[in-house]
Amino acid sequence: MAKKSMVERELKRQRLVQQYAAKRAKLKEIARNDDLPMEERFKARLKLAKLPRNSSATRLHNRCQLTGRPHAYYRKLKVSRIMLRELGSMGQIPGMVKSSW
Numbered sequence: 420m421a422k423k424s425m426v427e428r429e430l431k432r433q434r435l436v437q438q439y440a441a442k443r444a445k446l447k448e449i450a451r452n453d454d455l456p457m458e459e460r461f462k463a464r465l466k467l468a469k470l471p472r473n474s475s476a477t478r479l480h481n482r483c484q485l486t487g488r489p490h491a492y493y494r495k496l497k498v499s500r501i502m503l504r505e506l507g508s509m510g511q512i513p514g515m516v517k518s519s520w
Contacts (some may be wrong), residue, residue, distance in 0.1 A: 421487030429482055432473045439474035443467065 449463035472478065481492045482488065483499035491500035498506065507515040 421482065421489065425489075425518055426482065426487040429480060432479055434475040435471055436476050436479060440476075443470060443474065454517075 434449075446463045446467045450460050452460065480489055481494065481497075482489050483492060483502055484497045485502045486499060488499040488501065489491065493500065493503055496503060496512070503512070504517065506512050508517045
């Protein structure tokens with residue numbers, strides 16, 4: 420089980436990303452637009468830099484929904500490899516059978 424503080428920190432980042440997504444997208448579009456004057460594009464970059472760092476989507480890290488483990492994460496199932504094995508052994512994942520011989 421991951422530390423509770425790390426899981427909470429990741430949830431806080433997710434909330435910030437959702438909160439600032441529209442504003443961040445608008446500023447990025449202004450900064451990339453070559454038709455606008457250089458000063459306006461530069462101001463958009465400065466405003467973008469003043470936003471919280473954790474509001475950037477690249478700072479998000481996938482974590483297992485059951486344990487909070489950050490490594491060996493399966494995106495399709497949103498669980499770690501360890502929980503995937505346990506759930507598969509218990510027969511809770513449709514179509515998955517743990518092989519043994």
